[in-house]
Amino acid sequence: MKSFDSIIIGGGVIGSTIAHGLAERGLHVAILERKEIADGASHAAAGLLGVQAEWDEYDPLYEMARKSRALFPKVAEKIRAKTGVDIGYEVKGIYRIANTEEEFERIQQIRSWQVSAGEEAWLLSSEELKKFEPNVSSEVISAVYYPTDGHVLAPALAKGQALAAAASGAEIFEYTTVQQIVVKNGKVEGVQTTEGFFPCKQVCIAMGAWSTPFLKRFNEDYGTYPVKGEVISLKSNRPLLHAPLFLKRFYIAPKRYGRYVIGATMKPNSYQEDVQAMSIVDLLQKAFSIVPALQEASWDRTWAGLRPEANGGRPYMEAHSTIQGLFVSTGHYRNGILLSPYVGEYMADLMVNNYVY
Known part of the structure; x- marks a missing residue:
């Protein structure tokens, strides 16, 4: 050898x-x-x-x-x-959204120290967010937009x-x-x-x-130990989001070719890469409450990954x-x-x- x-x-x-x-x-x-x-x-x-x-x-x-x-x-x-x-590198920003007063206070606090650290972070009201993302539900009461965050494939x-x-x-x-x-x-x-x-x-x-x-x-x-994350992908023939939405470890990420990736669960110490039916229900319900138009999207697929936590x-x-x-x-x-x-x-x-x- x-x-x-x-x-x-x-x-x-x-x-x-x-x-x-x-x-x-x-x-x-x-x-x-x-x-x-x-x-x-x-x-x-x-x-x-x-x-x-x-x-x-x-x-x-x-x-x-x-x-x-x-x-x-x-x-x-x-x-x-x-x-x-092509790794699909895009910088369209990410919205950290809030759907409760408690979460609104939280994202304000986060924005404060990040601005102090020299980052851009724009605080948006529900009405201001809808100008950029009209398909977001009125249940979302505020958001902070991070213009320099992005995503890849x-x-x-x-x-x-x-x-x-x-x-x-x-x-x-x-x-x-x-x-x-x-x-x-x-x-x-x-x-x-x-x-x-x-x-x-x-x-x-x-x-x-x-x-x-x-x-x-x-x-x-x-x-290290695994923390299983289950993920869903839907497809839409019309654009529903410009940039990803992030809410307390939950996200909806628009990808190329009309795909919307929704995730993810957090299940520690599981080496099984199956996807449970209840996980799909939970993820979809949360996604529909944030972007109701996703209910009209078609099914793509689902999968799971094992994040390595130390x-x-x-x-x-x-x-x-x-x-x-x-x-x-x-x-x-x-x-x-x-x-x-x-x-x-x-x-x-x-x-x-x-x-x-």
Whole structure:
């Protein structure tokens, strides 16, 4: 088996973006994926770049998210140039809506600190919102519009990063399950897989909700677990929304070709990717109460994804303190798509700077 400089375990958006960054920096990289590239959470995500819509209070990840959002124009251009893949990057803003007085006070508070942090955030009355989005129900009493938030086609982004990595020299191995990371004398020597042994000098764990067994080398408390999100897609022959609507972890996102993505449930510790009938009912009822015209839309499909949440509530992105060549980047929960450009740059720099020739 040929030897690699770096092996990324996991072919989701995080792993593929790191691989792309490493390949661009001149390292010989392999992506090992137990199923197919972008087959997990990256495939299921709605692709919202909701830096302001998602964050209710300031924390260090907010700054990372802002920096990552700013990288998307370059990412979209680079992937298109290298692979021809259009990641569907659009900046039409996102509306954070309120349908109760309590939620109205909440979005005002959020707007206040975000404006103080230098972001644009426009407070709109129900009447003002209807001028931009006439199909929104009168039950929505107010909204804050974030003009610099946007969205992408998540599967296209994940696959595009993998293809761009391959265009830069990386190799992709699908249906290859890693069984063990081989370490001798404090150094990574390679990985044992269902397809044989892959020698390498570096390994990065980027397996999402399946990362836990390999994280114990870092810390016994480290681990990830799935939070299942069920999603619905409807189709309309007429435009119903200009920009996505976001309400307390619920969203309606207009996509290309008349599709409207509605989601998502939050069910922790479930590895089952089925979609329950009651979840569909709940999502549709909420969507119809916000945009009644969606009742006239036609059925497209439904699916579920397993978001990888970290035990401590913050993603793991680091080098092992004593094992040379061992790295981790996982547990990005709801924001893997949004954070991926920044994480890819950060981890690629970290791994190159720690590479021992």
